[in-house]
Amino acid sequence: MSPAPLHPLAQAANESLEKDCPVLLSMLSARGKRFFFPAKGILAQSGEAKQKAKTANATIGIATENGAPVHLACVNKYFQGLTPAEIYDYAPSYGKPDIRTAWAKKQRQETPSLGDHPTSNPVVTNALTHGLGLVGDLFLDPGDPVLTPDLMWENYNLNWETRLEAQFNYFPFFDEKLTGFNLAGFTAGLAKFRGKKLVVSLNFPNNPSGYTPTKAEMEGIAKALTAEAEAGTRLVVCVDDAYYGMFFDDACDKESIFGRLARASNNLLAIKVDGATKEEFVWGLRVGFITFGVKNGTAGAYKALEDKTAGLIRAYVSNISNPGQSIVLKALGDPDFRKQQAEKVAVLRSRASIAQKESRKAEYADCWDVYPFNSGYFMCVRLKGADADTVRGRALEELGVGTIALGKQDLRIAFSSCADAQIPLVFAAVAKATRAVRGK
Numbered sequence: 487m488s489p490a491p492l493h494p495l496a497q498a499a500n501e502s503l504e505k506d507c508p509v510l511l512s513m514l515s516a517r518g519k520r521f522f523f524p525a526k527g528i529l530a531q532s533g534e535a536k537q538k539a540k541t542a543n544a545t546i547g548i549a550t551e552n553g554a555p556v557h558l559a560c561v562n563k564y565f566q567g568l569t570p571a572e573i574y575d576y577a578p579s580y581g582k583p584d585i586r587t588a589w590a591k592k593q594r595q596e597t598p599s600l601g602d603h604p605t606s607n608p609v610v611t612n613a614l615t616h617g618l619g620l621v622g623d624l625f626l627d628p629g630d631p632v633l634t635p636d637l638m639w640e641n642y643n644l645n646w647e648t649r650l651e652a653q654f655n656y657f658p659f660f661d662e663k664l665t666g667f668n669l670a671g672f673t674a675g676l677a678k679f680r681g682k683k684l685v686v687s688l689n690f691p692n693n694p695s696g697y698t699p700t701k702a703e704m705e706g707i708a709k710a711l712t713a714e715a716e717a718g719t720r721l722v723v724c725v726d727d728a729y730y731g732m733f734f735d736d737a738c739d740k741e742s743i744f745g746r747l748a749r750a751s752n753n754l755l756a757i758k759v760d761g762a763t764k765e766e767f768v769w770g771l772r773v774g775f776i777t778f779g780v781k782n783g784t785a786g787a788y789k790a791l792e793d794k795t796a797g798l799i800r801a802y803v804s805n806i807s808n809p810g811q812s813i814v815l816k817a818l819g820d821p822d823f824r825k826q827q828a829e830k831v832a833v834l835r836s837r838a839s840i841a842q843k844e845s846r847k848a849e850y851a852d853c854w855d856v857y858p859f860n861s862g863y864f865m866c867v868r869l870k871g872a873d874a875d876t877v878r879g880r881a882l883e884e885l886g887v888g889t890i891a892l893g894k895q896d897l898r899i900a901f902s903s904c905a906d907a908q909i910p911l912v913f914a915a916v917a918k919a920t921r922a923v924r925g926k
């Protein structure tokens with residue numbers, strides 16, 4: 487069966503890409519090529535009526551009363567400081583214009599290496615998971631290769647491998663001696679796909695290890711990607727900045743690699759997936775962003791990518807929580823925002839430093855190696871001589887300590903969710919469980 491003919495708006499978006507950034511067109515999945523934002527349908531007619539319908543506006547699909555969205559007192563009593571329009575109205579599929587502008591400004595302030603290089607406007611997503619899903623929808627066909635570190639968030643597999651049938655290839659995140667990022671392994675991993683299209687996933691601070699590369703390492707990663715793109719590989723690099731800002735050591739590079747990659751090569755599309763979830767401690771509000779950057783990016787090419795993204799959003803969630811966006815926007819504009827955020831990061835920094843000290847105690851040297859960590863919410867240990875899930879079960883059932891087992895050897899410990907005084911107990915319990923499982 488042949489698919490439906492390409493919609494003229496998809497055709498127009500593809501032509502924009504073809505004209506300005508032809509490599510980007512070739513990177514899109516079949517679905518990505520097909521998608522468009524239905525700007526001439528109901529939404530456009532509603533927009534036109536908003537300007538001109540002075541007598542009555544019978545276009546919008548919400549109920550209104552006295553010029554505001556209808557709402558119930560039993561719902562409204564839970565909100566303070568937001569107008570009914572900021573809570574109940576639909577947000578645009580691209581996200582509310584003000585929060586897109588505010589987030590773009592924040593990204594640029596935090597990413598000096600972007601300079602004045604143009605990027606797309608961020609499109610609002612249902613937090614980062616959805617942003618990652620959109621990256622997959624736009625750029626992954628079944629069988630397409632993905633290069634990712636062996637230490638990564640497991641939901642990538644569900645999202646891109648199980649859902650979209652991409653083909654995952656792993657490189658070891660750390661070098662053999664566990665001193666830092668495995669640049670040699672990463673570079674060798676890239677080289678295997680020379681001349682092809684490759685989606686690369688980078689996530690710093692990393693879940694699960696809690697590692698952010700040093701400035702020198704980050705420079706090395708950017709150079710390796712640029713060289714590979716210049717050698718002819720079409721790279722889609724997904725930069726997952728979920729834990730951005732949670733840096734606890736001066737050695738880690740505090741700037742997203744997106745800034746360098748967005749201007750690296752015409753063959754390299756950098757995609758920043760970020761959001762308020764972890765940075766602003768609003769996990770349940772579900773506000774994230776997806777932003778595109780490429781060396782030869784133009785307003786026309788970025789618009790085509792934003793339209794395709796918003797079209798996908800329109801197709802299966804229509805738009806993202808309005809109150810979530812309204813609250814995050816107000817927080818970003820609050821004069822105390824940075825101060826309050828820094829206070830909470832300081833709480834995590836203290837926990838990370840206790841975890842550093844406890845995990846590296848000589849008395850635990852027989853139980854595990856500690857993966858390097860300097861940022862984020864987590865740290866990981868590599869157990870010696872005991873199966874990770876068995877140790878996890880033992881620590882939980884017998885000692886009441888919950889951790890996450892990853893693969894055969896690794897245990898992830900979220901110091902972010904333990905009070906200072908609990909952290910020593912966690913490591914003592916894991917050591918006890920390890921020795922019990924090992925029988926010595």
Ligand SMILES: Cc1ncc(COP(=O)(O)O)c(C=O)c1O
Nearest residue numbers: 613614615639689693726728763
């Ligand atoms: C690396 C990474 N990316 C993305 C996410 C998803 O975050 P969100 O809750 O914003 O969807 C997580 C959440 O655990 C994560 O660890």
